[in-house]
Amino acid sequence: MALEITDASFEEVVLKSDKPVLVDFWAAWCGPCRMVGPVIDEIHGEYDGKAVVGKVDVDANQEFAAKYGVRNIPTVLLFKDGEVVSRQVGVSPKKVYTDAIDNAL
Template sequence: MSAPFPVTDATFEEEVLKSDLPVLVDFWATWCGPCRMVAPVLDQIAAEYEGRLRIAKVDLDESPETARAYGIMGAPTLNLYKDGEVVTQIVGAKPKRAILQVIDPHL
Protein backbone atom coordinates (compact mmCIF):
# COMPACT_ATOMS: atom_id res chain seq x y z
CA MET A 1 0.00 0.00 0.00
CA SER A 2 1.24 3.45 -0.88
CA ALA A 3 1.55 6.08 1.83
CA PRO A 4 2.67 9.71 2.01
CA PHE A 5 6.46 9.97 2.31
CA PRO A 6 8.68 12.70 3.75
CA VAL A 7 10.63 15.00 1.45
CA THR A 8 13.26 17.55 2.47
CA ASP A 9 14.99 20.48 0.81
CA ALA A 10 17.76 18.03 -0.14
CA THR A 11 15.45 15.41 -1.71
CA PHE A 12 12.71 17.59 -3.21
CA GLU A 13 14.12 17.81 -6.73
CA GLU A 14 14.74 14.07 -7.06
CA GLU A 15 11.56 12.87 -5.32
CA VAL A 16 9.10 15.45 -6.66
CA LEU A 17 10.34 17.37 -9.68
CA LYS A 18 11.88 14.33 -11.41
CA SER A 19 9.05 11.92 -10.53
CA ASP A 20 7.46 9.92 -13.36
CA LEU A 21 4.10 10.21 -11.58
CA PRO A 22 2.32 13.38 -10.50
CA VAL A 23 3.17 14.25 -6.89
CA LEU A 24 0.81 15.96 -4.46
CA VAL A 25 3.02 17.75 -1.94
CA ASP A 26 1.59 18.51 1.48
CA PHE A 27 3.42 21.50 2.98
CA TRP A 28 2.64 21.04 6.67
CA ALA A 29 3.92 21.67 10.20
CA THR A 30 3.70 19.80 13.49
CA TRP A 31 2.06 22.81 15.18
CA CYS A 32 -0.68 23.07 12.52
CA GLY A 33 -4.11 21.77 13.60
CA PRO A 34 -5.65 21.80 10.10
CA CYS A 35 -2.62 19.81 8.87
CA ARG A 36 -3.51 17.05 11.33
CA MET A 37 -7.08 17.11 10.02
CA VAL A 38 -6.06 16.64 6.38
CA ALA A 39 -3.39 13.96 7.05
CA PRO A 40 -5.82 10.98 7.23
CA VAL A 41 -7.48 12.16 4.01
CA LEU A 42 -4.11 12.18 2.26
CA ASP A 43 -3.41 8.69 3.60
CA GLN A 44 -6.67 7.50 1.98
CA ILE A 45 -5.89 9.22 -1.34
CA ALA A 46 -2.36 7.75 -1.36
CA ALA A 47 -3.77 4.24 -1.00
CA GLU A 48 -6.60 4.70 -3.52
CA TYR A 49 -4.44 6.39 -6.16
CA GLU A 50 -1.43 4.07 -5.87
CA GLY A 51 0.30 3.83 -9.24
CA ARG A 52 -1.30 7.09 -10.47
CA LEU A 53 -0.19 9.62 -7.84
CA ARG A 54 2.44 9.95 -5.12
CA ILE A 55 1.92 12.04 -2.00
CA ALA A 56 4.89 13.75 -0.37
CA LYS A 57 5.05 15.69 2.87
CA VAL A 58 7.35 18.68 3.39
CA ASP A 59 7.70 19.88 7.00
CA LEU A 60 7.80 23.67 6.78
CA ASP A 61 10.05 23.98 9.84
CA GLU A 62 12.57 21.41 8.62
CA SER A 63 12.61 22.41 4.92
CA PRO A 64 12.01 26.16 4.71
CA GLU A 65 13.96 26.64 1.47
CA THR A 66 11.55 24.57 -0.63
CA ALA A 67 8.54 26.31 0.93
CA ARG A 68 10.09 29.71 0.25
CA ALA A 69 10.96 28.77 -3.35
CA TYR A 70 7.30 27.95 -4.06
CA GLY A 71 5.81 30.88 -2.16
CA ILE A 72 4.14 28.78 0.52
CA MET A 73 2.55 31.24 2.94
CA GLY A 74 0.45 28.96 5.14
CA ALA A 75 -0.17 25.41 6.20
CA PRO A 76 -1.51 23.18 4.99
CA THR A 77 -0.82 23.97 1.35
CA LEU A 78 -1.10 21.19 -1.23
CA ASN A 79 0.76 21.66 -4.51
CA LEU A 80 0.29 19.18 -7.35
CA TYR A 81 3.47 18.77 -9.40
CA LYS A 82 3.37 17.19 -12.83
CA ASP A 83 6.45 16.99 -15.05
CA GLY A 84 8.32 19.19 -12.57
CA GLU A 85 5.78 22.03 -12.61
CA VAL A 86 3.05 23.12 -10.20
CA VAL A 87 -0.24 22.49 -11.99
CA THR A 88 -2.63 23.36 -9.15
CA GLN A 89 -2.65 24.43 -5.51
CA ILE A 90 -5.03 23.91 -2.59
CA VAL A 91 -4.66 26.11 0.49
CA GLY A 92 -6.15 25.04 3.80
CA ALA A 93 -7.71 21.81 5.02
CA LYS A 94 -10.35 20.56 2.59
CA PRO A 95 -12.54 17.45 2.56
CA LYS A 96 -11.47 14.52 0.40
CA ARG A 97 -14.07 15.22 -2.29
CA ALA A 98 -12.86 18.82 -2.70
CA ILE A 99 -9.22 17.72 -3.00
CA LEU A 100 -10.07 15.09 -5.60
CA GLN A 101 -12.11 17.58 -7.64
CA VAL A 102 -9.02 19.75 -7.96
CA ILE A 103 -6.43 17.05 -8.66
CA ASP A 104 -8.38 14.51 -10.76
CA PRO A 105 -8.34 16.60 -13.98
CA HIS A 106 -4.51 16.58 -13.89
CA LEU A 107 -4.08 12.81 -13.51
Protein backbone atom coordinates in the same frame (compact mmCIF):
# COMPACT_ATOMS: atom_id res chain seq x y z
CA MET B 1 1.42 6.84 5.22
CA ALA B 2 2.27 9.47 2.66
CA LEU B 3 5.87 9.77 1.55
CA GLU B 4 8.06 12.09 3.63
CA ILE B 5 9.66 14.59 1.26
CA THR B 6 12.64 16.70 2.33
CA ASP B 7 14.54 19.56 0.72
CA ALA B 8 17.21 16.98 -0.19
CA SER B 9 14.74 14.63 -1.95
CA PHE B 10 12.30 17.22 -3.37
CA GLU B 11 13.86 17.60 -6.81
CA GLU B 12 14.16 13.84 -7.38
CA VAL B 13 10.77 12.85 -5.90
CA VAL B 14 8.63 15.79 -7.07
CA LEU B 15 10.19 17.72 -9.93
CA LYS B 16 11.56 14.72 -11.87
CA SER B 17 8.53 12.45 -11.36
CA ASP B 18 6.79 11.06 -14.42
CA LYS B 19 3.55 10.90 -12.39
CA PRO B 20 1.50 13.72 -10.83
CA VAL B 21 2.78 14.56 -7.32
CA LEU B 22 0.51 15.84 -4.54
CA VAL B 23 2.57 17.60 -1.84
CA ASP B 24 1.17 18.62 1.55
CA PHE B 25 3.22 21.40 3.17
CA TRP B 26 2.52 21.08 6.90
CA ALA B 27 3.90 21.41 10.45
CA ALA B 28 3.36 19.33 13.59
CA TRP B 29 2.07 22.31 15.60
CA CYS B 30 -0.59 23.26 13.00
CA GLY B 31 -4.14 22.18 13.96
CA PRO B 32 -5.62 22.34 10.45
CA CYS B 33 -2.62 20.35 9.17
CA ARG B 34 -3.54 17.54 11.54
CA MET B 35 -7.02 17.52 9.96
CA VAL B 36 -5.62 17.28 6.41
CA GLY B 37 -2.91 14.71 7.26
CA PRO B 38 -5.14 11.62 7.49
CA VAL B 39 -6.87 12.59 4.23
CA ILE B 40 -3.48 12.87 2.48
CA ASP B 41 -2.48 9.46 3.88
CA GLU B 42 -5.74 7.98 2.55
CA ILE B 43 -5.16 9.46 -0.90
CA HIS B 44 -1.63 8.04 -0.87
CA GLY B 45 -3.08 4.55 -0.52
CA GLU B 46 -5.76 5.06 -3.16
CA TYR B 47 -3.42 6.47 -5.81
CA ASP B 48 -0.48 4.13 -5.20
CA GLY B 49 1.16 3.48 -8.58
CA LYS B 50 -0.81 6.25 -10.31
CA ALA B 51 0.43 9.34 -8.46
CA VAL B 52 2.98 10.23 -5.80
CA VAL B 53 1.54 11.63 -2.56
CA GLY B 54 3.85 13.14 0.01
CA LYS B 55 4.32 15.63 2.82
CA VAL B 56 6.90 18.32 3.50
CA ASP B 57 7.43 19.40 7.13
CA VAL B 58 7.99 23.14 6.65
CA ASP B 59 9.78 23.52 9.99
CA ALA B 60 12.50 21.09 8.94
CA ASN B 61 12.43 21.81 5.17
CA GLN B 62 12.05 25.46 4.24
CA GLU B 63 13.77 25.71 0.87
CA PHE B 64 10.94 24.54 -1.40
CA ALA B 65 8.20 25.95 0.81
CA ALA B 66 9.81 29.36 0.25
CA LYS B 67 10.43 28.71 -3.45
CA TYR B 68 6.74 27.94 -4.05
CA GLY B 69 5.42 30.79 -1.91
CA VAL B 70 3.94 28.65 0.87
CA ARG B 71 2.99 31.28 3.45
CA ASN B 72 0.05 29.54 5.12
CA ILE B 73 -0.24 25.91 6.06
CA PRO B 74 -1.57 23.51 5.20
CA THR B 75 -0.88 24.24 1.55
CA VAL B 76 -1.31 21.34 -0.87
CA LEU B 77 0.34 21.69 -4.26
CA LEU B 78 -0.08 19.35 -7.22
CA PHE B 79 2.88 19.08 -9.56
CA LYS B 80 2.83 17.67 -13.08
CA ASP B 81 6.00 17.53 -15.16
CA GLY B 82 7.78 19.62 -12.51
CA GLU B 83 5.22 22.46 -12.62
CA VAL B 84 2.56 23.46 -10.10
CA VAL B 85 -0.85 22.78 -11.67
CA SER B 86 -3.04 23.12 -8.57
CA ARG B 87 -2.84 24.91 -5.20
CA GLN B 88 -5.12 24.51 -2.18
CA VAL B 89 -4.55 26.59 0.93
CA GLY B 90 -6.21 25.56 4.18
CA VAL B 91 -8.43 22.56 4.80
CA SER B 92 -10.30 21.25 1.76
CA PRO B 93 -12.55 18.22 1.26
CA LYS B 94 -10.83 15.06 0.02
CA LYS B 95 -12.64 15.36 -3.33
CA VAL B 96 -10.84 18.65 -4.08
CA TYR B 97 -7.47 16.87 -3.87
CA THR B 98 -8.57 13.72 -5.72
CA ASP B 99 -10.21 15.77 -8.50
CA ALA B 100 -6.95 17.67 -8.97
CA ILE B 101 -5.00 14.41 -9.27
CA ASP B 102 -7.61 12.91 -11.63
CA ASN B 103 -7.39 15.99 -13.87
CA ALA B 104 -3.61 15.59 -14.05
CA LEU B 105 -3.66 11.89 -14.89
